Amino acid sequence: MAARTGDTTTDGRSGTAAPPDGSARTAGAPAAVRAERLGFGYPGREVLRGIDLSIGAGELVALIGLNGCGKSTFLKLAAGLLAPSGGRVLLDGDDAARLPRRAAARRVALLHQSAPAVPALTVRQLVRQGRYATRGPLGMLRDGDDEVVARALADVGVTGWADRPVDALSGGERQRVRLAMALAQDAPLLFLDEPTTYLDLRHQLEVLQTVVRLRAERRLTVVMVLHDLNHAARFADRIVALREGRIAADGPPGEVVTERLLAEVLGVRGRVGADAEGGWPVCYPDHPLDPLQLLRNENHIH
Numbered sequence: 001m002a003a004r005t006g007d008t009t010t011d012g013r014s015g016t017a018a019p020p021d022g023s024a025r026t027a028g029a030p031a032a033v034r035a036e037r038l039g040f041g042y043p044g045r046e047v048l049r050g051i052d053l054s055i056g057a058g059e060l061v062a063l064i065g066l067n068g069c070g071k072s073t074f075l076k077l078a079a080g081l082l083a084p085s086g087g088r089v090l091l092d093g094d095d096a097a098r099l100p101r102r103a104a105a106r107r108v109a110l111l112h113q114s115a116p117a118v119p120a121l122t123v124r125q126l127v128r129q130g131r132y133a134t135r136g137p138l139g140m141l142r143d144g145d146d147e148v149v150a151r152a153l154a155d156v157g158v159t160g161w162a163d164r165p166v167d168a169l170s171g172g173e174r175q176r177v178r179l180a181m182a183l184a185q186d187a188p189l190l191f192l193d194e195p196t197t198y199l200d201l202r203h204q205l206e207v208l209q210t211v212v213r214l215r216a217e218r219r220l221t222v223v224m225v226l227h228d229l230n231h232a233a234r235f236a237d238r239i240v241a242l243r244e245g246r247i248a249a250d251g252p253p254g255e256v257v258t259e260r261l262l263a264e265v266l267g268v269r270g271r272v273g274a275d276a277e278g279g280w281p282v283c284y285p286d287h288p289l290d291p292l293q294l295l296r297n298e299n300h301i302h
Ligand SMILES: Nc1ncnc2c1ncn2[C@@H]1O[C@H](COP(=O)(O)OP(=O)(O)OP(=O)(O)O)[C@@H](O)[C@H]1O
Pocket: 042, 043, 045, 047, 065, 066, 067, 068, 069, 070, 071, 072, 073, 074, 113
C-alpha cells in the first residue's frame, strides 16, 4: 500500500505532510529532528545503541516498540531533557542537549508519559504553564498568551472546563488537559508520549485526529509514542520501530506493518489485513510469542 500522503482522508489528513524521507523540506534545510549515532544508558543499563534517524519538518512519526525498549528515553533526549552518552540529537541543526532550557521549550513541546502530581490549579492555570517558554524574566504573561491558551483549550475541546480544578478531573480528562498544556507551548516540534493513555476510544480518536489536523494546519512536526499499532498505521505517515535500543524498522505503515514486525518487534503472532475503506494496514494480534522465539531472531527488519 502506498504511503497516505495524498488527498484529504476520512481522518481529516490533508496530505500536506512531507514524505517519510523528508524530501519535501526546503532544499538544504536541516532535518527538524536528526539523531546521529545516538546512545544512552542509565546506570547499569544501556538503552539506546547508536540510533540514526532523520525526521523532516511536517512529518507525523509514530514510535513503537515493546515496554522498556527506549521510546520515552528517545523523546527525552530529543527534547534536550537528557544528555546522550554518545552521538547527539540536532533540532533544526542545533544540538538539543546544548540548548538553554527556555530555548529548547520554544522548539519542542513534550507530553510526558507519566502525569506529575496534580497541582492545586484550575485547568486554565495549568494550561497557562505551557507558556513558560515565552514568558518574560519575571514570568509575566505577554500579549497574545491568553489567546494561545484559549486556542489550546479549544483544540482539545476542554474550554468548558477552564475554571475547574485539575484535581477534580478524571484520568482521561486530565490527559486531554495535559495535551492542551503541551499545545499551549506553541512549539513547532510536538513530542507525545502515549497521548491516548487513559482515554476512552472516542477520545483516543478525537485526540489523534486533532494531532493530524494541527500538524497540517500549523505544519507541526510530530513524534508520538503509540502502543496501538492500528492507530499508528492509520494516523502516522511513518512508523519507526525500536528493538533492544536500535531501529528495527522504519517506513510508511503500508511497508512496515507486517506479520513479521508483529512477531519480531512486538512479540505477538497475528495477521495483518487492510482497511476496507482507507487501505491502511490493520493488525489482528492473536497470541504472545514465547520469549525464546523472540531471542532466536537476531535480524533487524527492513
Ligand atoms: N530514570 C531511570 N533510571 C534507570 N532506568 C530507567 C530510568 N528510566 C527508564 N529506565 C529504564 O530504561 C529502559 C527504557 O525506558 P523507557 O522509558 O525509555 O522505555 P519505553 O520504551 O518508553 O517503555 P514503555 O513502553 O514501558 O513506556 C527501561 O528498561 C527502563 O526500566
